[in-house]
Amino acid sequence: MxxxxxxxxxxxxxxxxxxxxxxxxxxxxxxxxxxxxxxRSVHLYCSHLRYAKSRSPLTRSSITPFKHVFCKLLSALHLVERVYLGIDKPLRLVSYDDVEDEDDDLFLTDVNFLRAWLPDVCPHLKSISISDFWVQSCWRRTDMLSLISSYCSKLVELEVKNAWLSVDGLTPMPNLTVLTLEFIRLDDENLEKYYLDVYSPLH
Structure with missing residues (x-):
C-alpha cells in the first residue's frame, strides 16, 4: 500500500x-x-448496531456522538464537494411508537447542527444528501432549506429524506439541477393555497 x-x-x-x-x-x-x-467527500451513515450501543447503559459512555464524528471527519479535509450523511436501512424501520425517542443525536436536518459545519464547507459544495432519522425528525420542523439555499450557491444536487421541511426563507438556487425529496413532510403555504383552489367545493 x-x-x-x-x-x-x-x-x-x-x-x-x-x-x-x-x-x-x-x-x-x-x-x-x-x-x-x-x-473531497464525506460518506457517513449510522448503523443500527451503533445506535443500539449508544442507547445501552453498558456501552453508551464509550460511543462518540455521531454528529461529533461527522464534524471531525469533515474538519480534516482541505476542500469538500460532496456530503452524504444519514442512517442505515435497518434504522428506517424503527417506529416512533416503539422508541418514543426525544433525543436529537440523529436529528441530522437540525439547523443548529448544520450551522456547525455548513459555513466552513459551502464555498465548494456541489452535492448534499441527508437521510434523517424519522423517529427524531418527524416531530421537529427544520428550516434547513433556507439555510442551505443561503450558503450553498454552487450546489448542484440536493437530496433529503425522512424530514419535516419548511420553505420559509428559501432563496433561489440557480445551479441546482437535481432535487430529491423522499418521505418528506413539507410546510408550504403555496401548496395549501393550491389545494384549496383546486379542491374547493365551489369547483
Whole structure:
C-alpha cells in the first residue's frame, strides 16, 4: 500500500463508501494519513448496531456522538464537494411508537447542527444528501432549506429524506439541477393555497 502512487491511492480512498473506513486506514498507513485530507467527500451513515450501543447503559459512555464524528471527519479535509450523511436501512424501520425517542443525536436536518459545519464547507459544495432519522425528525420542523439555499450557491444536487421541511426563507438556487425529496413532510403555504383552489367545493 505504501508503494502505490499517490494519485492512485487517493482515487482508491475516494471510492470507499464509508468515511469511517478511511479514518481507520489513516491509523494504519502513513501514506494514507498524508493523502486523506485531499479527499473531497464525506460518506457517513449510522448503523443500527451503533445506535443500539449508544442507547445501552453498558456501552453508551464509550460511543462518540455521531454528529461529533461527522464534524471531525469533515474538519480534516482541505476542500469538500460532496456530503452524504444519514442512517442505515435497518434504522428506517424503527417506529416512533416503539422508541418514543426525544433525543436529537440523529436529528441530522437540525439547523443548529448544520450551522456547525455548513459555513466552513459551502464555498465548494456541489452535492448534499441527508437521510434523517424519522423517529427524531418527524416531530421537529427544520428550516434547513433556507439555510442551505443561503450558503450553498454552487450546489448542484440536493437530496433529503425522512424530514419535516419548511420553505420559509428559501432563496433561489440557480445551479441546482437535481432535487430529491423522499418521505418528506413539507410546510408550504403555496401548496395549501393550491389545494384549496383546486379542491374547493365551489369547483
Amino acid at each position: 505504501e508503494d502505490l502512487p499517490g494519485p492512485l491511492l487517493l482515487d482508491i480512498l475516494a471510492r470507499l463508501s464509508d468515511s469511517a473506513d478511511v479514518a481507520r486506514c489513516r491509523v494504519a498507513s502513513r501514506a494514507i494519513n498524508s493523502l486523506a485530507p485531499e479527499i
